[in-house]
Amino acid sequence: MSIDLKLLHSGDRRTLAKAITLVESTNTNHQKEAQELIQKILPQTGKSFRIGISGTPGVGKSTFIEAFGKELTSRGLKIAVLAVDPTSPVSGGSILGDKTRMEELSQDSNAFIRPSPSSGSLGGVAFKTREALLLCEAAGFDVILVETVGVGQSEYEVADLVDYFTLLMLPGGGDELQGIKKGILELADIVIVNKADGANKQNAETTKNDYQNAFNLMAGHDESVVQVLSCSALEKSNIKEIADTVFSNLDELKKSGSLDKKRKEQNISWFKRLVDELLKKSLFSDKETAKLYNELSEKVGASKANPLDSAKQLIDKFLS
C-alpha cells in the first residue's frame, strides 16, 4: 500500500483515506509502512486546530458537528471529522458510521468525514485516531474535529489528542448528566447546552446559568473558568457565536504559548503511555510471569499478600 506523499500533501481525499486505512491496518507490514509514513509527514503536521467534541448519546453530537462544521467551512476552513468510539471496538464504530446524519457536511468539498476505527492494539482506542489526525493535518486540513462518546477512559485519551475539549449537554437538571461521568466535566474547555429550541428554550437557559454558576464555584486555583453556552444545532442558532468563542479561546492559547506547551506534553504523554504498554506487554507475553501476576494480584486483592513484596517477586521473575 504505497502512499503518494505529494498527493497526500495536496489534500487528495482518496490518498488521505488510503493513508488512514494503512495506519489502521493490523497487518504487520502495513504497520511498519504506517510508522514510516507518520515519521515522514511529521514536519507537515501541527498546523491545524484540534477540537474534541463529546457528550452522551442523544445529546445531538452529529447534528452539532454538522452545524458547527458548516459554519467553519463557510468561513473558508477545511475541516476533517474523526471519531473515537470505545463502545464498538470491533465493528468500526456506531458514531459517524451513519453519514446520512451529516448529510450537508458529507457533501461539502471542504469537509472530510472518517468513521471510528476499530481499537488499536497499542495506545488505547484513540491511538489510531491520533495518527489519522496527523495525516489530516499533512493533507492540509485547518480544523480537526474529534467526536467521542462521553462514557469513560476514551475521553481522557481524546483530551490528550486535542487542543480543546467541547462537552455537549442537554437542557435539564442533574438527571440529564446520566451517562456522563463526573470526571468528564473536568476535561471540558467549554460546555454547550444543545437543543435550546422549542419547548426546551427556557429550560436550556436555566441549565446554562446553573452550570455556569457551578463552574464558577468549582474553578480551582489558577484555572480559567469553563464557559457555558447554549445553542440549537437543529435550528443552527447560536452556532456562529460558539465558533467565535472557540476560536477566540484557541487563538489565545496559541498566542500565549500554552498550545505549544500542551502539545509537547501530550506528545510526551503518548510516548510514556506507549513505553508503559510495551513494557507490560513484554511482561505478559511471558506466560509464567503472566500466571504469577494473576496469582499475586488475587492474593494482594484478598489482603493475603503484601503489594510491595509481590511486585518485587514478579519483577525478579520477569527480569531473571
Added chain:
Amino acid sequence: MSIDLKLLHSGDRRTLAKAITLVESTNTNHQKEAQELIQKILPQTGKSFRIGISGTPGVGKSTFIEAFGKELTSRGLKIAVLAVDPTSPVSGGSILGDKTRMEELSQDSNAFIRPSPSSGSLGGVAFKTREALLLCEAAGFDVILVETVGVGQSEYEVADLVDYFTLLMLPGGGDELQGIKKGILELADIVIVNKADGANKQNAETTKNDYQNAFNLMAGHDESVVQVLSCSALEKSNIKEIADTVFSNLDELKKSGSLDKKRKEQNISWFKRLVDELLKKSLFSDKETAKLYNELSEKVGASKANPLDSAKQLIDKFLS
C-alpha cells in the same frame, strides 16, 4: 530491630512506634524485616475505618482532627492519626509535626499521633503511610485518620489508602478554593466547611448551600451526591453531627459490600502501581536506556519523532 508481635497486637504504643520506624527505614535490612513484619500482621488488618482528611493550609485541619478525634475517643474508639505530606519529602513533614496543635488529643490515651514520614522511595509519598496504617490496625486501633495537604498527586494516593475522603473548606466563594485543585473535589466523599463561627457563621452557611447545589448538579451517573456540612472545629460545634454522618456513610458502605470491594481494588491498584514503578526503575537503572529515553522523549516532545516508533526502539534496547 525486632518487633514483639504480641506487644504490637496488645496495642503497646512504643512497639507500634518502633514498628512504624522500621517500615519507614531506608536501610535495606530494615526494609526486608519490615516486609516480613507486614506479611505477618496482614491477617490482623482491615478491621478499622480509614478516613482521609484533606484541605488547603489554613483551613484548620489540625483543629478539626483534634475536635473530631476527641469526639471519637469519647465514643470509646481508639484512633490513630497519620499524615502524608508531599511538601516536605525530606525533613519528615510539617503537618502534624507540631503536636501542640493537637494538645488534647496528643494526651489522650486512646489516640496515637504519628507525624508524616519522609517520602518512600517506592510507591509514592503515601506508601509508607499505607504500611503504618496496617500496623495501627494490627495494634487494634478502630479508626485511622490520614491527614494530607490538598495540593496534588498525594491526594490521589491517599484516596487509594482510605475508605472515606473528607475535604475541609473555608467559608467564602470560589476564591477560597485557592490552593485546592479542582480534581480534588472529585475525590471527596464529604465536604466540610470549617470555621463556621463568629463573623463567618452566616458566610459558612451560604458557602455550604452553594456547594451543596453545585455538587447536586455535578453528580454523575450512578453516583451518590457528596454531602456538604459545616462546623466550627474551634468551638467544637456540629462535630458530633459530622461524626454521625461519616459513620452512617461508612456503615452503609460496609453493609452493602462496597467497602470490601473498594479495598480489594485499592490493594490491586497499589500492586499494579508498584509493578509499574519497579519496571520503570529497572528500565532507568540501565544508563544507556535511560539516556535513550531522554533523547527520544525530547524528540517526541518536539514532534521530531513518532511516539510509537520511539517507544518500540526504547523497549527493544531495554530488553535486548
